[in-house]
Amino acid sequence: MRSQGQVRFITITTRMQMVAAGTVAAITLGWAVSMGVMGISQWQASAERASLLEREAQVATAEDRFDQYSENLASTVADLEARQDLLDGIVDMLPEDVMSEAGHTVTDSAAESEELISMIREVFPEAEGLARMEARQLAFAERLTLYADRRAERAEQAIRQLGLDPRAVMASNEQAMGGPLESLASEGDGSLDPRFERLGLSLARMSALERGLDQIPQVMPADLNSISSGFGYRRDPFSGGAAMHRGLDFRAPYGSPIHAAADGRVSYVGWKSGYGKVVEIDHGAGLVTRYAHMSRWNAQVGADVSAGDVIGAIGSTGRSTGPHLHFEVRINNQAVNPRPFLETAPHVLEQVRAEFAPGSGESGSEIDG
Numbered sequence: 001m002r003s004q005g006q007v008r009f010i011t012i013t014t015r016m017q018m019v020a021a022g023t024v025a026a027i028t029l030g031w032a033v034s035m036g037v038m039g040i041s042q043w044q045a046s047a048e049r050a051s052l053l054e055r056e057a058q059v060a061t062a063e064d065r066f067d068q069y070s071e072n073l074a075s076t077v078a079d080l081e082a083r084q085d086l087l088d089g090i091v092d093m094l095p096e097d098v099m100s101e102a103g104h105t106v107t108d109s110a111a112e113s114e115e116l117i118s119m120i121r122e123v124f125p126e127a128e129g130l131a132r133m134e135a136r137q138l139a140f141a142e143r144l145t146l147y148a149d150r151r152a153e154r155a156e157q158a159i160r161q162l163g164l165d166p167r168a169v170m171a172s173n174e175q176a177m178g179g180p181l182e183s184l185a186s187e188g189d190g191s192l193d194p195r196f197e198r199l200g201l202s203l204a205r206m207s208a209l210e211r212g213l214d215q216i217p218q219v220m221p222a223d224l225n226s227i228s229s230g231f232g233y234r235r236d237p238f239s240g241g242a243a244m245h246r247g248l249d250f251r252a253p254y255g256s257p258i259h260a261a262a263d264g265r266v267s268y269v270g271w272k273s274g275y276g277k278v279v280e281i282d283h284g285a286g287l288v289t290r291y292a293h294m295s296r297w298n299a300q301v302g303a304d305v306s307a308g309d310v311i312g313a314i315g316s317t318g319r320s321t322g323p324h325l326h327f328e329v330r331i332n333n334q335a336v337n338p339r340p341f342l343e344t345a346p347h348v349l350e351q352v353r354a355e356f357a358p359g360s361g362e363s364g365s366e367i368d369g
Contacts, residue, residue, distance in 0.1 A: 080130055083137050083196075107195060109138045141199050148202035155209035158348050162216055162341065164285065164331075169212035170205070172284035213352065215283035217261035217338060218345040219307045221291060222250035222314065222325045231337040246335035247290070247328035254295060254323040256314040260305045261289050261327070261342070269297050275326065276318025279311050289338075290328040293320045 113135035120131045156166040229249035260281055267288065268280035275292035279299050282288050295315025305311060316323045329338040 076127075076130060080133055080137070084133065107142055107198075109135070109142065109195070113138060138195060141195055145195075145199045145202045148199070148206040152202065152206040152209050154352055155206070155213055158352050159209065159212060159216070161348055162345055163336075164212075164216065164287070166209060166212075168285040169215075170208050172286075173208035173211045173215075211263075212285065213349055214263045214307065215285070215287065216345050216349070217283075217287075217289055217329055217341040218349060219259055219261050220342055221259050221261050221289075221327050222252055222256065224342075226250045226252050228324060231335075231339060247292075247326050248338050250314070250325040250327065251322070252314045252324065254313075254315060256323075257310045258291050258294065258312045258314060258325055260307055260309045260311050261329075261338075262307045264289070264305060266299045266301050266303045266305060266311070269299055269301050272318070274319040276320060277312070277315065281305060281311070286332040288330045288333075290326075290330060292326040292328070293318050293324060295323070 113131070117128060117131045117135065120128050159166045159169055227248055228251040229245055231248060232245060258279075262281075262283050264281040264283040266279065267282040268278065270278060272278045272292070275290070277292075277294040277297060279291045279294065279297055280288055281291075291312060293315055294312040294317060297312045299305065299311040314323050314325050320326075327338055328335050329341055330336070
């Protein structure tokens with residue numbers, strides 16, 4: 001390097017080159033493995049959905065169900081009663097106007113049900129009431145499936161709007177809901193009616209995405225009006241040179257409470273160089289919030305926390321010029337600007353929750369059309 005007539009040399013040794021090349025190779029390999037795992041997972045999910053849709057198109061015909069009624073009425077009654085108990089429990093979570101009109105459904109069993117009722121009425125009139133009960137249950141299951149799909153779609157849009165990948169959120173929150181529905185097997189061979197299996201998958205997807213919404217930073221960890229330094233390059237208070245600041249600083253009196261920004265699980269409590277006393281919360285989907293320069297902790301590793309919980313107190317430990325909270329949002333261990341989450345998420349989430357609140361007119365319009 002030539003500067004003001006002077007020439008300086010920098011030597012990169014063979015060892016340094018090998019270390020750099022090895023690091024790049026390890027990062028590339030890790031990325032390739034993670035992409036491969038995600039690809040396999042997506043392929044499996046697609047195959048399962050395709051298989052379910054194919055089975056859903058081959059549900060028992062009216063003639064098959066008629067044979068089941070004729071052969072074992074007591075068993076059919078038990079199946080319908082178990083199914084009704086489950087549906088009675090689910091109905092409490094729906095807005096009041098969900099059942100106001102027929103609306104559109106994912107599948108439509110109305111014609112098949114009417115054919116079955118007609119056959120029962122002519123040959124086995126004692127069972128007509130049971131056939132009508134089953135018809136109502138199927139109609140309810142189809143409409144509830146549609147409702148869950150609409151809610152899941154809205155949650156997915158909100159997650160994208162906040163700059164996150166819904167697939168990653170799903171992967172970290174997905175829990176099967178087929179267990180309770182397995183008690184509703186009524187296909188004659190003990191298998192679960194695919195319309196109810198579809199309902200279980202739709203409810204699981206809705207639950208996973210909406211749980212992910214609660215794990216997005218949305219609560220100010222300290223007073224919004226006390227932000228003293230933003231995200232980005234700034235003058236370093238110690239060296240005086242330009243430095244990247246990877247979070248938000250909240251200046252407040254020593255001992256002021258620090259709040260969890262979202263639901264999650266405490267993944268780290270301890271001391272980190274430069275950060276001083278630190279608490280980190282894992283929110284799933286690779287998203288972690290970090291709270292630094294604390295004076296004390298009020299959290300334990302492995303503990304579940306809710307948005308707004310007090311997890312510690314403001315201090316000045318580590319590389320700090322005075323009492324304040326340094327707050328970071330990290331996605332896959334890369335720091336991102338926390339401000340868009342804290343300022344945008346509350347409004348986005350409020351819209352989603354209001355849209356599907358019990359008794360909301362908007363939720364009814366979603367289901368009916």
